[in-house]
Amino acid sequence: MPIPPSPLALIPFVSVENMMRLVHHCGIETVLTELTDAVEHDFRRWPTFEKSPRLASHSRDGVIELMPTSDGDIYSFKYVNGHPRNGIKGLQTVTGFGLLAQVSSGYPLMLTEMTLLTALRTAATSAMAARHLAPRGATVMAMIGNGAQAEFQAWAMKAVLGIEEVRLYDIDGKATEKARRNLADSGLRIVACDSAQRAIEGAQIVTTCTADKSYATILTDNMVGAGIHINAIGGDCPGKTELHKDILHRASTFVEYEPQTRIEGEIQQMAPDYPVTELWRVVQGQAEGRTGHGQITLFDSVGFAIEDFSALRYIHGKLKDTDFFQHIDILADPDDPRDLFGMLQRAQAA
Numbered sequence: 001m002p003i004p005p006s007p008l009a010l011i012p013f014v015s016v017e018n019m020m021r022l023v024h025h026c027g028i029e030t031v032l033t034e035l036t037d038a039v040e041h042d043f044r045r046w047p048t049f050e051k052s053p054r055l056a057s058h059s060r061d062g063v064i065e066l067m068p069t070s071d072g073d074i075y076s077f078k079y080v081n082g083h084p085r086n087g088i089k090g091l092q093t094v095t096g097f098g099l100l101a102q103v104s105s106g107y108p109l110m111l112t113e114m115t116l117l118t119a120l121r122t123a124a125t126s127a128m129a130a131r132h133l134a135p136r137g138a139t140v141m142a143m144i145g146n147g148a149q150a151e152f153q154a155w156a157m158k159a160v161l162g163i164e165e166v167r168l169y170d171i172d173g174k175a176t177e178k179a180r181r182n183l184a185d186s187g188l189r190i191v192a193c194d195s196a197q198r199a200i201e202g203a204q205i206v207t208t209c210t211a212d213k214s215y216a217t218i219l220t221d222n223m224v225g226a227g228i229h230i231n232a233i234g235g236d237c238p239g240k241t242e243l244h245k246d247i248l249h250r251a252s253t254f255v256e257y258e259p260q261t262r263i264e265g266e267i268q269q270m271a272p273d274y275p276v277t278e279l280w281r282v283v284q285g286q287a288e289g290r291t292g293h294g295q296i297t298l299f300d301s302v303g304f305a306i307e308d309f310s311a312l313r314y315i316h317g318k319l320k321d322t323d324f325f326q327h328i329d330i331l332a333d334p335d336d337p338r339d340l341f342g343m344l345q346r347a348q349a350a
């Protein structure tokens, strides 16, 4: 008979299947709206957090990253990859999993899938940024790049900002068709476009979310009219950008954590003194966001550990009194803390 692990050794694990059950139980709009508020809550207390650029292991095909942070009570990290050519092999471009732990003991509190959760938190972060930066009363968005993240982005803009129309464009028409199908019941008016130029016509919010390990030019300067908000999320790695640098010369640029974005964001194309504002300052009311009618605001998003922390805390809070998780004994926790070997021996005898 194997000896059962002690209660401290058992932590909740949220599988992909259970994450999907949880989202459907709560409703996608509720999850995106609550997650947007959770991310904003943590941006408001930004100085509390430990911050560092993420640890990235680059290869020819992509990147594998570890993203840790702590608020002094709770620690979190995410493992995430970015492999733009994975799609050709039938694999996801971005996958992840993450862990929440107690700072006081170092014991984990929860392990969860984070492929879906990353898409949800990235959409929530975009919506939170747009809430502070986009023109008031925006109703039309363009979504350029209609891959795995796209529908989450569109749905969050609808749920949080009241966006009514999404204009889709992807170099691969099959991706646009997939997004159009998946958003059919969203309540959004869907317009499939045959170029990025057509997609951004009449849009007050333009989200670029393409995957290509190159200095791509998804938007050129002449395409971008005054007064719009650009949410650039696909350029998130050294050597991987989406916007022509002339756009950045005209835009007011907002970032998550400047030292990381200087390495990974659109601003890697710019001089080190190119001015940026960390978004948490706008959220806290320390810095101005949108100041004028004709201003182009750019959220140069690369994804930061604090957003994953918010998402992990949010999911952990949802687990109480539910069955949206399994217990796993991820941690060896002998009755006598010094008798780790004895625990191993007794397991053989049992």
Ligand SMILES: NC(=O)c1ccc[n+]([C@@H]2O[C@H](COP(=O)([O-])OP(=O)(O)OC[C@H]3O[C@@H](n4cnc5c(N)ncnc54)[C@H](O)[C@@H]3O)[C@@H](O)[C@H]2O)c1
Pocket (backbone or CB within 6 Å): 082, 084, 087, 093, 094, 118, 122, 144, 145, 146, 147, 148, 149, 150, 169, 170, 171, 172, 175, 209, 210, 211, 212, 216, 218, 232, 233, 234, 235, 236, 301, 302, 303, 304
């Ligand atoms: N900022 C963040 O927090 C964050 C979070 C998640 C993903 N990302 C990044 O977002 C990007 C998209 O992720 P995904 O999971 O949706 O990837 P995906 O591979 O599923 O989709 C990317 C889409 O972009 C399209 N595309 C490529 N080049 C294009 C071009 N020139 N014009 C129009 N469309 C083009 C592809 O056909 C594909 O449909 C990736 O680069 C990823 O690293 C950023």
